[in-house]
Amino acid sequence: MNVLVLGSGGRESSIAWKIADSPLLKHLYCMPGNPGTASFATNVDCNLSDFDSIANHISDLSVDMLIVGPENPLVEGLTDFLHERIPSLMVIGPGREGAQLEGSKDFAKSFMAKYSIPTAAYRTFDATEFDDASAFLEQIKPPYVLKADGLAAGKGVIICQSIEEARQELSSMFGGRFGRAGAKVLIEEYLDGIELSVFVLTDGRDYLMLPHAKDYKRVGEGDTGPNTGGMGSVSPVPFADDFFMSKVEERIVKPTVRGIACEGMKYCGFIFIGLMNCGGDPYVIEYNVRMGDPESESVMRRIDSDLLKHLQAAAKGELSSEKIEVSPMSSVTVMAVSGGYPGSYGKGFPISGLDVDTGEDDTVIFHAGTKVSGADVVTSGGRVLAVTSLATSLDEARKASYRRLANISFEGIFYRSDIGCDLLDLK
Ligand code: AMP
Ligand code: GLY
16 A cells, blocks of 8 residues: 655654554655655655645555645545545545534534533634623633634633633634634633543544543643643553543543534544543543644554554444554653744754664654754754653653653753653552
């Protein structure tokens, strides 16, 4: 099978890395990929919003399966477009309607209500309803959770401690702070608990549970400072034991997949369920229609069976007979980011230490924001490298990632030194 992975970040690097050694694989392409994927795949340059050009490349390269990494092309309808243009192509990633589970928080919440999936109570308002929204804030307790309905690159959720602040944020959101994404705003009950990222592969009828993970969103040590795309991840998570995960499966995963089937959505792909463990009970915070980043980097390391075979079964609607093998080992990803991230940062700094043999055979460096410049690999984004180690314990895995990072440098390099620390005492 010829496979094309769409995207260029750490998530896409890890998916491509995982399928690179599948016996079912003939040729692996990454579009556009990065210097890391170039070592085990062929990178193909292309503008990801140019669907025509993507389709032409797929035909020219005789691609059999496309795996869509990021959410934007899915929400913009890439899957439907390609099904029309190249009916024989297997596409991992839902059609436009299914992608609304991520593309519109209002759509996702109505879906959860319809299929009795536990989530925070909420109401949705548009700019003409500012007074109603303001009155609703008086009926609920702080903190107040405000969410832009549409895609806002992970920045569309604002948590306010006071009602005055919430009203101000509300008027700024209606005033265009998030552009069209903030045309509707959800006001939600605050969920107090610990977050977990749950991953499912579905063919729209059956599903396979992938390993779960925890993401570290804040830029600073001890979960301080602004939110980022994710500074690290851990899999598995000690509190997500079999008892908790069976509640997740029964109360959330099964009704979600049933809902997708009942609504007749064309959905072959990943579902990433962001949830909160509130006193032992799971509540959905959000759906994403793709893998998480940097969760994917940790998750891919723990899948022992052939992911490409599972993806093929999903594309053929044959997931019911698939069995996944998950490693009992622990995986820890630490993101090395550019100084200044998630604010403004410089680019183009040479990265050293990528090829040093440190004897850490169970550590993989997934490239994210990197590019080749002359003879160097240089930084080209906020999140630069995802250093992922697999070991018999969480503590060993985190130590291995930090040992490897000690040999890597670029101007302004920063990483959190406490990834996984909060979970060490929970065992
Ligand atoms: P989202 O983009 O929906 O994942 O939200 C971003 C982050 O905001 C989540 O990862 C949570 O940390 C937080 N968050 C979102 N909704 C809630 C909620 N209802 N209660 C508490 N925290 C929330
Ligand atoms: N790590 C969170 C996300 O991928 O949205």
